[in-house]
Amino acid sequence: MLKHLPVLLTVMPLAGAFLVPVFGRSGRGHRMALVTVAVTLLAAVTMLGITAGGEVLRYRVGDWPPPWGIELRVDALGALLASFFALVYLAVTIFAGRDIPGELNPASVHWYWSLLLLLLAGINGVVTAHDLFNLFVFTEVFSLAACGIISIRDRLDSLEAAIKYLILSAVAAGCILLGIALVYMVTGHLNLSYLAAELPMAARLYPKNVLAMVALLTTGFALKSALFPLHVWLPDAHSSAPSPSSALLSGLVVKVGIVALIRLFTTVFTGPVIAALPVPVFMIVMAVGGIIFGALFAMTQRDLKRMLAYSTVTQVGYIYLGFGLLNETALTGALLHIINHALLKSMLFMCAGLFIHRTGKRRIADMAGLARHMPLTMSCFTIGAMAMVGIPVTNGFVSKWHLVLGTLHGGQPLLAGVILLSSLLSSIYYFPVVVAGWFGHPASPPPPGPEGPPSMVWPIVALASLCLILGVWPHLPLRLLGDVARTLLGR
Amino acid sequence: MITLFGVGCLVFLVVCALVVARTRDLLAATVVFAAYSLVMALVWQQLQSPDVAITEAALGAGITSLLFLLAIGRTRRTEDEEG
Amino acid sequence: MRHVPALLLLLMVAYVLFLTMAEAPAFGVVDVPSRNLVVDRYLDPDPEETGVPNAVARIIFDYRAHDTLGEATVLFVAVGAAAAVLVGRPGPFATRPVTGTDDPILRTVARLVIPFVQVYAVYVITHGHVSPGGGFAGGTILGGSFVLYLFVFGPGRAARKLSPARGEMVEGLTALWYILVGLGGLLLGASFLANAAAGFPLGVPGKLLSGGAIWLIGLGIGLKVAATVANLFLHLAGES
Amino acid sequence: MEISLGLFLRLNYLVAITLFLIGLHTMLTHSNLIKKVMGMNIMETGIFLFLVSIGYARQSLAPIVDQGDGVIYANPLVSAIVLTGIVIAVSTTAYTLSMIVKLYERCGTLDVDRLERLRT
Numbered sequence: 001m002l003k004h005l006p007v008l009l010t011v012m013p014l015a016g017a018f019l020v021p022v023f024g025r026s027g028r029g030h031r032m033a034l035v036t037v038a039v040t041l042l043a044a045v046t047m048l049g050i051t052a053g054g055e056v057l058r059y060r061v062g063d064w065p066p067p068w069g070i071e072l073r074v075d076a077l078g079a080l081l082a083s084f085f086a087l088v089y090l091a092v093t094i095f096a097g098r099d100i101p102g103e104l105n106p107a108s109v110h111w112y113w114s115l116l117l118l119l120l121a122g123i124n125g126v127v128t129a130h131d132l133f134n135l136f137v138f139t140e141v142f143s144l145a146a147c148g149i150i151s152i153r154d155r156l157d158s159l160e161a162a163i164k165y166l167i168l169s170a171v172a173a174g175c176i177l178l179g180i181a182l183v184y185m186v187t188g189h190l191n192l193s194y195l196a197a198e199l200p201m202a203a204r205l206y207p208k209n210v211l212a213m214v215a216l217l218t219t220g221f222a223l224k225s226a227l228f229p230l231h232v233w234l235p236d237a238h239s240s241a242p243s244p245s246s247a248l249l250s251g252l253v254v255k256v257g258i259v260a261l262i263r264l265f266t267t268v269f270t271g272p273v274i275a276a277l278p279v280p281v282f283m284i285v286m287a288v289g290g291i292i293f294g295a296l297f298a299m300t301q302r303d304l305k306r307m308l309a310y311s312t313v314t315q316v317g318y319i320y321l322g323f324g325l326l327n328e329t330a331l332t333g334a335l336l337h338i339i340n341h342a343l344l345k346s347m348l349f350m351c352a353g354l355f356i357h358r359t360g361k362r363r364i365a366d367m368a369g370l371a372r373h374m375p376l377t378m379s380c381f382t383i384g385a386m387a388m389v390g391i392p393v394t395n396g397f398v399s400k401w402h403l404v405l406g407t408l409h410g411g412q413p414l415l416a417g418v419i420l421l422s423s424l425l426s427s428i429y430y431f432p433v434v435v436a437g438w439f440g441h442p443a444s445p446p447p448p449g450p451e452g453p454p455s456m457v458w459p460i461v462a463l464a465s466l467c468l469i470l471g472v473w474p475h476l477p478l479r480l481l482g483d484v485a486r487t488l489l490g491r
Numbered sequence: 492m493i494t495l496f497g498v499g500c501l502v503f504l505v506v507c508a509l510v511v512a513r514t515r516d517l518l519a520a521t522v523v524f525a526a527y528s529l530v531m532a533l534v535w536q537q538l539q540s541p542d543v544a545i546t547e548a549a550l551g552a553g554i555t556s557l558l559f560l561l562a563i564g565r566t567r568r569t570e571d572e573e574g
Numbered sequence: 575m576r577h578v579p580a581l582l583l584l585l586m587v588a589y590v591l592f593l594t595m596a597e598a599p600a601f602g603v604v605d606v607p608s609r610n611l612v613v614d615r616y617l618d619p620d621p622e623e624t625g626v627p628n629a630v631a632r633i634i635f636d637y638r639a640h641d642t643l644g645e646a647t648v649l650f651v652a653v654g655a656a657a658a659v660l661v662g663r664p665g666p667f668a669t670r671p672v673t674g675t676d677d678p679i680l681r682t683v684a685r686l687v688i689p690f691v692q693v694y695a696v697y698v699i700t701h702g703h704v705s706p707g708g709g710f711a712g713g714t715i716l717g718g719s720f721v722l723y724l725f726v727f728g729p730g731r732a733a734r735k736l737s738p739a740r741g742e743m744v745e746g747l748t749a750l751w752y753i754l755v756g757l758g759g760l761l762l763g764a765s766f767l768a769n770a771a772a773g774f775p776l777g778v779p780g781k782l783l784s785g786g787a788i789w790l791i792g793l794g795i796g797l798k799v800a801a802t803v804a805n806l807f808l809h810l811a812g813e814s
Numbered sequence: 815m816e817i818s819l820g821l822f823l824r825l826n827y828l829v830a831i832t833l834f835l836i837g838l839h840t841m842l843t844h845s846n847l848i849k850k851v852m853g854m855n856i857m858e859t860g861i862f863l864f865l866v867s868i869g870y871a872r873q874s875l876a877p878i879v880d881q882g883d884g885v886i887y888a889n890p891l892v893s894a895i896v897l898t899g900i901v902i903a904v905s906t907t908a909y910t911l912s913m914i915v916k917l918y919e920r921c922g923t924l925d926v927d928r929l930e931r932l933r934t
Contacts (some may be wrong), residue, residue, distance in 0.1 A: 007640075014647060015753050021654070022746040025739070061640040063764045063771035067612050108658035115658070118651050125644065133895060137644035140902050141651060144909060148655030151913050154662040159917045160929060163847065166910050170854045171841060173906075177899060178834065181865045184892070185599060185723040188610040202607065212594045287678045460881060494856035499872040501829040504775030504863075508856050517848055524852060531859055538826075540928045541706035542630040542889075543862070543896045545698075550904045554664040554803060555855060557721065561810045562848060562911040566918040570846040580842040588835050595827045604871045604886055617887050619879050628891035629877035634897060645898045652905030656912035665919030705878065710901055780880065806908055810915065 005047050006059040006072040009082060010125045010138070012040050013061065017117035027131055029113035030097045036117055037093050040124070052480060053488075058130075073130040077335065077484045080477070081259060082127050084339045085252050087118055087466075088346045091459035093250075095350050096244035098453045099357055103242045105154050107394040112152055119145035119248065126256050132180050132190045135260060136169035139176065143169045146253045149245040150237055161236035168233045172223035179216035182209050196268045203273050211277055216271055218261065218279060225257025227283070227320055227456050228290030231313045235297075238309035240262040243353025246305060250312045251346035255338050258319055262335075265323075266488040283324035288418050290317030295425035304352050304364050307429060308345065311388060314422060315341045321415065322403050330406025331485040336398035336477060340387070340470065344396060348384040351377050354456055359446045364433055368440030374451045378437050380464035387429035387467055390423045395470035398478070500534050515570045521559040528552035624769060625776030626703035626785040634708075638736045639767040643752055646795060650749055657738065660809040672811035674728025684726040691719040691769040699796030703785045709795030716796065717803025724804075729811040741805035748798035755790050817899035826882075833860030845926045847914045851907055858903040865892045 016036030020029045051057060051074060059072040070203040074082070093116065100112055122142025129135040147169065151162035184190060186206045187198040203210040219230075233252070238246050265279075294313030301307040315337070322334025354377050355370065356362050371378040387396030400419060407415040451457055470477065507527035511520045527552040535544040599606040616629050616637065624632045634642045675681070695716035702708025724732040736744075759768035766786070770776055774786025783789065822828075833856055840853025869889030875881060918924055921932055923926040 003784060004760055004766060011753060011756070011766065014643070015750065018650070018746045018749040018753070019740040020746070022750075060765055061767055062636060062759070063768040064637050068615055068637050070638055105662050107661040111654050111658035114654055115651065118647065118654075120877050121647065133638075133898075134641055134644070137641050137648070137898060137902070141644055142653045144648060144655065144906065147909070150659065152658045154659075156917070156920045157933075159659070159913055159920070160933075163910065163917065166616050166906065167841065167850055167854070170906055170910075171838070173902070174834070174838070174854075174857050177858075177861050180865070180895075181861060181868065182594070184608055184865075184895075185868050186607050188608040188612060190891075195759060198607075205607075206593045206597060206599070208590075208597055212590050215590070216863075312910070405830075497878060498825065501825060505829060505832055505836075508833050511852055511856060512840045512844075512849075517846070520849070520852060524855070527856075528859070531863065534863065535866050538866050539874050540630075540866050540869065540893045540896070541876045542628070542708065542711075543893050543900070545707050546714075546897055546900055547859075547862075548924055549711045549718070550900055551855075551859065553718055554714055554904055555907055557807070558810070558908055558911050559591040559848065559852070561671060562809070564916055565669050565810075565812075565915045566848070566924055570844075570849055570924075577843045580839075582840070584839055587838070588831075591831045591834070592828070595824055595831055598824060598827060599896055601824045601826050601867060602870055602872045604873075604874075608889060608892075609871070613889050613891055616890050617866060617877060617879055619883065623877070627877050627878050627880040629887065630893045630897070633890055633894040634919075638894060641894075641898055645901050648902050649905045652909040656909045659916050660914050662916060665916070665921070667922040668919045706876065710897060810912060 002046070003052070004059070005043050006074045006128050007059050007061060009040065009043050009047070009074075009128060009281035010121050012036060012043065013117040013121040013124065017114045017121060020114040020117065024113060025110050029110040030093075033093055033113040033116055034090075034097075037086060037090050037120065040120065041083070041090055044079060044086045047074055048076070048083045049272065051076045051079045054483065067189060067194050070134050071130045071160065071191055072128045075484070075487070076130055076480055077170040077488070078127050080480060080484075081338065082124055084342055085123055085127075086120070088251055088342050088463070089248070091463050092244050092247050092346060092350065095247075095353070095459045098456050099244055099353055100242060102357075103153060108152055112149065115145050115148040115152065119149065119253070123256050126260055130192050132183070132192060132195065135175055136173075136180060139224065140173060140221060140262065142253065142256060143173070145326070146249055149248070150241040153240070154240045155240065157236070157240040161233070162239045165233045165237045168223060172220040175216045175220035175223070179213045179220065182213040182216070186210065186340050192263070192267050196270065199268060199273050200271075203255060207276070210273060212280065214274055214277055217264060221257040221261045221264075224288075225254045226313060226316055228286050228293060228317060231290065231294070231316070235306055236314060238312065239303060239305040243305075243349055243356060246309070247346040247349035247353070250309065250349055251342040254312065254316055255319070255342060258316070258323065258338065260325060262488070270490070280324040280326055283320050284415070287317040287320035287324060288415070290314060291321065291418060291422045295422050295429070299425065299429045302363055302365065304355070304362055304367065304433070305349070308348055308352060309457055311426070311429075312345060314426070315345070318400070318403060318419070321419075322406055325406050325410045325412070326489065327406055327410050328482070328489060329402055329409050331489065332478065332481045333399050333402030333406050335481045335484065336402060336474070338476065340395040340399045340467070343463055343467055343470070344384050344387050347380060347460055347467065348388075350460050350463070351384065354452050354460065358452055360381040366443070367433055368436040369442035369445070371438045372442075376451055376457055376461060380460045381437065382434050383464045383467055385434050387471065388430055389427045393468065393471045395467045395474065397417050397471060398474040493535055497534070497537055500530055502538070503530050504534070516568065517563050518568050521556055521563065524559065525552050525556040528555065597778055606705050620806055621779040624785065624788065625779050626788055627779055628703055628705065630706075631708055631785075631788060631792070635703075635709070635791045636769050639756070639791065641793070642791075643756070643767070646749060646752060646798060647800070649802055650745060653689065653745070653806050656806060657809050668811040672725060672729055673725055674731070680726055684722055688719045688723060688753045691722070692716060695719065695800070699780060701795065702792045703788050704780055709785040709792040710799055713796040713799025716800035720800070720804040721807045723806055724811055729808060733808060736804055736808070738805055738808055741801050741808065744801040745798055745805065748794045755794070759787065828863060830860050830864035830867060833857070833863060836860075847917070847924045847926065848911070850916070851910050855903060855907060858899065862896045862899055865896050868892050
């Protein structure tokens with residue numbers, strides 16, 4: 001059974017998602033989703049145990065050998081991402097159990113659980129894919145499911161945001177598919193390893209074709225992962241979705257595009273193939289734009305979820321910055337930041353969701369004095385804000401530290417300045433919320449009562465403690481990711 | 492495929508696409524789009540991909556056009572908001 | 575004027591793509607890089623590996639069946655998300671365009687035509703492995719016969735034939751069928767979605783009952799697509 | 815000169831890219847949502863035409879491989895890719911149109927610019 005885990009990682013959530021409309025209509029959907037996510041988490045952690053030593057799990061779907069059939073691969077990076085993503089998923093799914101039924105039309109609640117599992121299947125499909133077209137198909141699965149968990153909230157602004165997101169996703173899908181067509185035309189392969197072997201030859205014979213292909217694929221995946229200036233869909237989509245969806249969209253979904261790009265740039269577009277094309281430089285420029293502008297826009301927001309969404313634009317910029325530098329320390333920082341930001345931003349969005357659930361208000365000004373009524377949630381929000389700014393003992397500090405070191409190793413002290421400047425900007429928009437939350441006076445106090453249902457408070461507390469644990473003892477993921485970064489860069 | 496008929500089909504496709512893009516009447520655009528899909532199916536038949544041609548005729552020309560018709564029926568017929 | 579950036583972008587894309595096309599491998603030639611060992615095996619004239627002569631069916635239901643699972647999932651996601659949106663409260667500008675017709679000619683013709691359409695659809699679904707067509711095209715035609723019924727007799731009567739709840743159930747079960755066939759390959763000692771390697775009987779190539787898992791998956795896909803199309807149009811016609 | 819000759823010999827590719835660009839242009843510049851979806855479909859069929867053209871060779875036959883030896887068949891892999899692509903395109907279209915219908919029910923407009931003005 002162990003050798004089938006790479007494919008089961010995708011197939012189990014799929015089976016769960018197909019079962020929900022059959023059996024999950026009468027309120028059982030949430031429990032079915034929970035069980036499925038838990039089993040997926042178990043599978044991912046098992047694979048992490050196997051691959052942590054450097055082993056790569058290869059799986060031939062349908063028993064066909066690679067160039068003919070579809071190959072799946074799980075390395076330490078894939079297993080680590082799948083584990084953390086499933087962990088965040090479990091917390092969000094527990095949280096959503098009390099939040100979602102009140103937010104949605106009762107006739108569509110069971111679809112929410114189904115779409116949630118389909119989104120997980122899409123993410124896992126992309127993380128495990130080792131075939132370009134397979135990657136595209138599962139990219140579409142997660143893109144459509146991501147729109148689905150936005151538009152399911154029966155409001156005008158959610159619909160508008162989902163349409164915008166879906167149309168831009170379709171442009172991205174067009175770019176990716178045309179890129180795949182171009183690369184298939186000159187190599188005749190879709191498997192990533194075989195592509196990598198054929199591509200140097202093809203780049204000599206048809207250089208323009210290969211360059212256009214790299215540009216199209218990069219644009220497509222950058223659009224899906226909201227790299228500045230292609231982020232225009234993100235603030236609306238992430239702020240108008242139901243809070244559990246926002247947590248997943250900001251925490252996980254934007255990262256999947258980056259993971260796909262990291263895979264492509266470390267296995268296929270290596271060395272001479274992209275030597276003529278300054279993609280990394282381009283990425284760094286865009287990343288710096290995202291870091292600065294995301295922070296500036298976040299400062300002007302009055303809606304809490306919109307502010308968090310713009311902060312995601314900044315954080316995506318950090319990850320692209322570390323990736324574009326292409327040195328070991330920076331890449332380690334970027335990979336660690338993918339995980340840290342997944343934990344942090346999901347936690348912050350769940351805090352925001354609980355504030356909204358409890359008070360019915362969503363403006364930043366309404367958070368004043370809430371610590372008196374919701375001390376645990378406010379503490380967790382404070383931890384998240386500290387980590388976003390990059391204060392020591394939180395996990396955000398560790399990844400930012402590695403990114404700064406990476407810029408120095410890469411001989412770019414100016415970029416280190418950008419990171420520090422943006423930390424300053426983050427503190428300008430995060431800390432007033434925290435200070436007002438603890439010391440402000442509420443305009444209208446919320447109705448008396450407990451902080452919130454335990455199933456909504458504890459997932460937040462669990463993720464916040466994990467953020468602190470990873471901030472104090474970052475060695476385990478760091479050592480693993482350091483090895484991964486070395487392998488990816490081929491050293 | 493490099494027959495007069497094939498070239499004619501390709502020219503027809505481009506003309507149809509331009510008409511769909513330019514016309515302000517969404518219903519007319521849908522009808523032209525259905526014709527476009529059918530000719531596209533014909534081109535794929537000539538390119539020796541009958542599986543794709545059948546699927547395009549059923550899904551692209553049939554289902555997609557019907558979807559557009561229903562969507563226009565539930566919304567408005569012209570692209571201009573004042574119409 | 576606000577379209578100027580978009581136009582500049584398009585001109586740039588057009589310039590790059592046309593230059594690319596001018597130096598791409600020639601059109602209509604056998605000697606191109608995409609015709610390599612991969613395609614040769616797919617086109618193996620002896621169908622002993624898969625048991626079916628239609629090379630496209632070989633690929634979508636056997637060699638690359640995992641992609642087709644993803645494709646069926648995309649369809650499931652899209653129609654599920656659409657259904658979840660469409661059952662929402664009606665807004666102030668709501669209309670119902672499909673009411674059916676009282677025209678006796680239309681009703682009689684529809685009654686006569688629908689059985690023939692359905693027989694043809696079943697033929698296309700069940701012969702997907704030996705001739706062009708297959709689950710996706712045939713399923714669409716089968717769903718199309720339901721759409722014809724819907725347009726002629728109105729959404730109320732159509733929903734009595736197949737209610738949205740029942741349709742969703744059929745969709746879920748047929749999608750599960752795909753996974754079950756795949757898991758069958760896994761439990762028989764091979765991999766997920768394995769066909770001949772797992773010992774599915776391939777039968778005599780060219781016959782109706784041949785191709786093992788290919789035939790089973792094609793059947794499930796046909797039913798799933800039909801249910802999906804029917805369900806989608808029922809929701810879009812305003813019946814929920 | 816060289817470029818135009820190269821493009822003429824690859825007429826199918828030229829038409830496919832032209833369709834892709836027409837569709838992309840419609841998607842990016844039209845403010846009507848249904849028109850944008852039509853543009854999306856044209857863009858995607860352009861890509862499919864490109865893919866199918868890659869698989870064609872002169873005198874090739876449809877890839878139903880029971881026609882004896884020494885026959886050239888069209889590339890079946892691109893057909894499989896295009897089949898998947900068509901289904902994905904139709905799914906996206908269906909979902910987008912459903913959302914557009916619901917959006918219109920709420921606010922009575924299909925125009926993105928007007929939606930923007932309604933919001934402010």
